[in-house]
Amino acid sequence: MTLPARFVWTLFVDGAWRNGEPGLFMLDTTNRDHSFDVTVHPDHSIDATNPCGEQGLEPFEACTLGHVNLSLMARDDTTPWFDFQTDGNDDLEILVTEFLDQAIEWNHLTTVVRDGTRFLDNVISASAFPIPEIESKVAALRKIGLGIMGFAELLVQLGVRYGTPASYEIARQLMAHITQESKQMSHELAAERGTFPQWANSKYATPTAYPEWFSRHTGRKATNWANGFPLRNHSTATIAPTETTSMIANTSGGCEPLFNVVYFKNVGRDVQGREMLVEFDDYFLRTLQANGIDPKTIGEEARTLLRALPFQSFLESHPESRMMSQWLIVRQ
Structure with missing residues (x-):
């Protein structure tokens, strides 16, 4: 079966926006940039990635x-x-x-x-x-x-x-x-x-x-x-999403933008219990505090409302949070 490339691309983008899948990985580009010349050493060809897709892997x-x-x-x-x-x-x-x-x-x-x-x-x-x-x-x-x-x-x-x-x-x-x-x-x-x-x-x-x-x-x-550059590791750098790791470190994930200043984190039921976790961007809380707004009060109210309302409804009922979230992106 064949399908128009534009249609397939639209499906990819829509699916990635909705749930993060599917991913798109440029295998030929990755092999050209590989530490090994795969035309000379085809046994070193990269043909897969790790689950998050940032690291090309040989078999x-x-x-x-x-x-x-x-x-x-x-x-x-x-x-x-x-x-x-x-x-x-x-x-x-x-x-x-x-x-x-x-x-x-x-x-x-x-x-x-x-x-x-x-x-x-x-x-x-x-x-x-x-x-x-x-x-x-x-x-x-x-x-x-x-x-x-x-x-x-x-x-x-x-x-x-x-x-x-x-x-x-x-x-x-x-x-x-x-x-x-x-x-x-x-x-x-x-x-x-x-x-x-x-x-x-x-x-x-x-x-x-x-x-x-x-x-x-x-x-x-x-x-x-000309006689070679000795290395201990054939690759040393990559950029992963780091979503859970960055939450532990209280910062933003990978190289990605701040999608929201307050959002849900859905993990295993044995960790979070019955309700999804509510995460706050650290600089959002600092910005609230710097402008005379108690972050603890806002935090507790946000947790209550987010568990009952869509995030958009929360922003509409709390314009000061929308203002702060937009202002935060521009300056500290």
């Missing part, structure tokens, strides 16, 4: 994931983006670089990325796997995925609207730093503990054959590493 491969909380990386005394003095420079990349230099605790971020990379490598060594095929594949590749959470809340702290060109450039610079620092740490771990066993077959063994790819992943020139 029998497993992923070990961790997340940097970006909402903890902003300086307390930072000048927000909307007040940042540009000195007449209209090059967005340069402007964002200058802005982040005074807004982000770069040394702290670097330390967390390096420690996180080492920690995830330790997790692989300490883990037990259910079948020999998985244990063998994980040992041969040692894939890890250090990602992020709290990106949307970081933008709130910085005074940047999510989805603007400035937010895209901030995301690019932050993730480039995380990717390249995690690669540097994996490089040092290779000197300390040895490379992953399949390193000789990877693109990192012959950087000059893949110069653009190598530069993007490591921040280095391939010609300076």
Whole structure:
């Protein structure tokens, strides 16, 4: 059976909006960006993902994931983006670089990325796997995925609207730093503990054959590493949704926007009991408090109303909450 592509795409989008399924994964793009040249080594082709879809996997491969909380990386005394003095420079990349230099605790971020990379490598060594095929594949590749959470809340702290060109450039610079620092740490771990066993077959063994790819992943020139760039882990970075993890950390999920400042969380009945959990965005509560509104009172009232009314009805009956939720997205 064949169907019009536009119709299928519409079904995908509608289903994803309604319940998060189905996902769409670009398998050919993923394989082109793989640490292995799959045209030379087809046995390393990626043909699936983990359940959340962020990590492409070879057959029998497993992923070990961790997340940097970006909402903890902003300086307390930072000048927000909307007040940042540009000195007449209209090059967005340069402007964002200058802005982040005074807004982000770069040394702290670097330390967390390096420690996180080492920690995830330790997790692989300490883990037990259910079948020999998985244990063998994980040992041969040692894939890890250090990602992020709290990106949307970081933008709130910085005074940047999510989805603007400035937010895209901030995301690019932050993730480039995380990717390249995690690669540097994996490089040092290779000197300390040895490379992953399949390193000789990877693109990192012959950087000059893949110069653009190598530069993007490591921040280095391939010609300076003609004899290979040793790594402990064939992949080091990925971005997971982190929804439950970010709730525990009291921040926003992954790289996604703040969909609502108050919402339901539906988990197992043995955890939540008969009623769905009501979650509040931390910066929403801080904003209420900063404007003389008691967050505990609003919280208890919201829990009561949300369990009885749709969220839209709650906002209509409490215009101050709608105002605060819109204002929060713009500035702290």
